[in-house]
Amino acid sequence: MPNHLIAIDQGTTSTRAIVFDAALKPCASGQRELRQYYPSPGWVEHDPEEIWQATVATVREAMASAGVSAKDVAGIGITNQRETSVIWDRATGVPIHNAIVWQDRRTADACDALRALGHEPEIVKRSGLLLDPYFSASKIAWLLDNVDGARAKARAGELAFGTIDSFLLWRLTGGKVHATDATNAARTMLLDIGKGVWDEGLCKIFGVPLTMLPRVQDCCGEFGVTAPELFGGPIRILGIAGDQQAATIGQGCFAPGMMKSTYGTGCFVLLNTGTERVASRNRLLTTIAYQLDGKRTYALEGSIFIAGAAVQWLRDGLKIIAKSSDVGALAERADPAEAVYLVPAFVGLGAPYWDPQARAAIFGLTRNSGAAEIARAALDSVGYQTRDLLEAMHADWPTSASARTILRVDGGMTASDPCMQFLADILASPVDRPVVMETTALGAAYLAGLAAGICPGLDGFAAQWRLDRRFEPLMAQAEREAKYSGWKDAVRRTLTAR
Numbered sequence: 155m156p157n158h159l160i161a162i163d164q165g166t167t168s169t170r171a172i173v174f175d176a177a178l179k180p181c182a183s184g185q186r187e188l189r190q191y192y193p194s195p196g197w198v199e200h201d202p203e204e205i206w207q208a209t210v211a212t213v214r215e216a217m218a219s220a221g222v223s224a225k226d227v228a229g230i231g232i233t234n235q236r237e238t239s240v241i242w243d244r245a246t247g248v249p250i251h252n253a254i255v256w257q258d259r260r261t262a263d264a265c266d267a268l269r270a271l272g273h274e275p276e277i278v279k280r281s282g283l284l285l286d287p288y289f290s291a292s293k294i295a296w297l298l299d300n301v302d303g304a305r306a307k308a309r310a311g312e313l314a315f316g317t318i319d320s321f322l323l324w325r326l327t328g329g330k331v332h333a334t335d336a337t338n339a340a341r342t343m344l345l346d347i348g349k350g351v352w353d354e355g356l357c358k359i360f361g362v363p364l365t366m367l368p369r370v371q372d373c374c375g376e377f378g379v380t381a382p383e384l385f386g387g388p389i390r391i392l393g394i395a396g397d398q399q400a401a402t403i404g405q406g407c408f409a410p411g412m413m414k415s416t417y418g419t420g421c422f423v424l425l426n427t428g429t430e431r432v433a434s435r436n437r438l439l440t441t442i443a444y445q446l447d448g449k450r451t452y453a454l455e456g457s458i459f460i461a462g463a464a465v466q467w468l469r470d471g472l473k474i475i476a477k478s479s480d481v482g483a484l485a486e487r488a489d490p491a492e493a494v495y496l497v498p499a500f501v502g503l504g505a506p507y508w509d510p511q512a513r514a515a516i517f518g519l520t521r522n523s524g525a526a527e528i529a530r531a532a533l534d535s536v537g538y539q540t541r542d543l544l545e546a547m548h549a550d551w552p553t554s555a556s557a558r559t560i561l562r563v564d565g566g567m568t569a570s571d572p573c574m575q576f577l578a579d580i581l582a583s584p585v586d587r588p589v590v591m592e593t594t595a596l597g598a599a600y601l602a603g604l605a606a607g608i609c610p611g612l613d614g615f616a617a618q619w620r621l622d623r624r625f626e627p628l629m630a631q632a633e634r635e636a637k638y639s640g641w642k643d644a645v646r647r648t649l650t651a652r
Contacts, residue, residue: 155228156225156228157175157176157226158175158176158227158228159174159178159228159229159230159231160174160213160216160217160227160389160599161231161596161599162209162231162322162598163233163234163397163594163598164235165234165235165397165419166238166255166419167466169186169188169205169208170184171183171185171209171213172592172595173222178600182217182220183212183219184213184216186208189201194260196259197258197259197260200252200253200255205322206321209322210384213230213384214385223386224380224385224387225387227389228390228392228606228608229602229603230326230389230392230393230602231391231393231394231598231599232319232391232394233319233400233594233595234318234319234338235255235318236341236396237256237288237290237341238254238255238256238318239317240316240317240318241294241297241314241366243307243314244313244314250304250313251301253318253321257420259502261293262502262510262511264292264296265286268292276356277359280346280347280353281340281356282431282439283343283440284437284439286508286510288504290343291359292343294360295362299361308365308366309363311363314368317334317341319334319338319394320338323377323391326384326391327378327380328381333369333371335372335395336445337394337395337442338394339368342367343356343360344356344362347450350370350442350445350448372448373393374392374393374602374604377391392603392605393599394601397416397418397594398416398424399424399442400593400594400597402414402443402444403597403600403601404564404594404600405564406617406619408426408612410427410428411425411553413426413547414561415540415561415564416564416593417567418461418565418566419461420459421458421461421536422456422458423458423561424443425454426451426453427452427453427454428452432551434550436550437507437546438454438505439454439455440455454547454550454551455505456506456542456543456547457504458540458543459499459500460500460501460514460535461498462478462565462566464535465481465567467498468529468532474525478566481532482570484525484526484529485526485530485532488527488529488530489526492518492520492522492530494518494530495517496514496532497515497645497648499514503645505546507542507649509649509650512648514648515648516531534576534580536573536577537576537579538638540561540580544559544581544583560585560586561583561584561586562586562588563585564587564588564593565594568587568591569591571625575625578627579627579634580638581627582627584624585624586621586623586625587621589622591622
């Protein structure tokens with residue numbers, strides 16, 4: 155019997171594949187960095203062909219390192235950067251343009267125009283999402299309107315749209331399957347998240363033909379079979395979830411009130427609200443956490459566009475560190491008397507502000523400020539932004555504030571003890587870091603294993619979660635509030651008038 159699983163983790167800055175055994179322990183992995191394209195200010199693109207080639211290469215590399223063949227693999231789970239949009243020709247499978255990345259802001263004016271026409275309340279009601287360039291719908295419209303002949307071909311049924319999972323699924327199955335899962339579909343701004351189906355009214359608002367859209371399925375189930383020539387034999391594709399939902403699953407956050415935060419390129423906090431679809435009054439998103447057996451579990455989500463990407467900016471833009479891992483040591487040298495704030499609005503501000511026109515700024519500089527203080531401000535900005543989200547969540551759903559909040563964290567930045575301690579301090583809440591840090595890939599592998607029948611049910615999987623370290627808040631209340639007040643003032647100065 156096949157007793158291994160493969161997780162394809164296609165992220166914003168890299169593509170990875172990890173082989174897990176039946177006990178969900180990682181055996182081997184492969185990884186490729188992903189080039190970012192910035193054709194204009196505020197525009198961000200990826201090459202879909204590079205993503206595809208890296209996916210195949212990393213899966214082959216991981217399988218070879220683990221010493222497994224296709225017949226040893228029970229299933230593949232896919233997790234991916236969400237909202238990033240690809241349109242391709244159904245006949246050839248060739249994309250008509252680079253993928254437009256979730257961070258891209260080129261459609262800000264188009265979203266403003268739709269808002270001026272009064273469409274936002276209906277969009278929020280049906281999709282759970284705020285009208286913003288972040289989501290796929292306006293990106294699809296831009297591609298149809300700016301690639302020669304695209305809109306006519308779309309109307310003729312010749313083009314297919316997909317988020318990255320759907321594009322990979324099409325390619326992996328040799329063009330036989332055009333599908334996605336409910337979590338990725340929920341990020342397009344075209345899905346009625348109450349009914350779990352594409353909404354004709356939303357498609358009409360954005361001018362997106364329904365025929366372009368993939369079939370929507372549960373996160374766990376039969377998605378198709380890989381073309382045999384790719385990996386030495388056919389492998390079933392049994393799970394798909396957007397990266398933040400996969401991390402929620404990997405963290406075992408299955409009970410209402412449980413909360414996780416992932417720190418990668420951006421930061422994303424999800425609060426499980428169970429079967430209750432909570433409408434936000436504080437500019438958070440209502441989204442699908444996961445869908446199993448046709449039943450949707452909902453979440454409140456707060457999206458921070460820049461977290462680890464701020465460290466990349468220190469490395470690649472300012473060049474004050476040689477590699478990302480150097481940032482902690484530099485930040486430790488910062489003068490504690492310096493109150494420097496970095497508002498990392500490089501691509502606008504996400505929740506709860508939703509200001510696509512805002513741009514990054516540094517406040518509080520003195521003649522004594524230097525590289526160390528800026529590095530410290532970059533790391534601290536992640537904690538401040540997380541507090542913004544948690545305060546909004548508690549206000550939207552008081553049930554989540556009635557008990558002691560414990561935040562489960564994952565992602566590359568969580569390896570830093572000082573970062574996690576500051577996070578606990580500024581939140582005044584415990585922060586739990588798990589033994590298994592790669593929870594996004596773990597969630598994807600678990601979905602495949604659940605469908606294959608080699609992994610336990612939700613309760614059994616949740617019971618396997620193990621704590622590496624709990625960070626308890628140590629900062630004095632007066633200091634905490636003074637620091638946060640300075641952050642709020644910096645954000646206020648950054649926001650554009652709307």
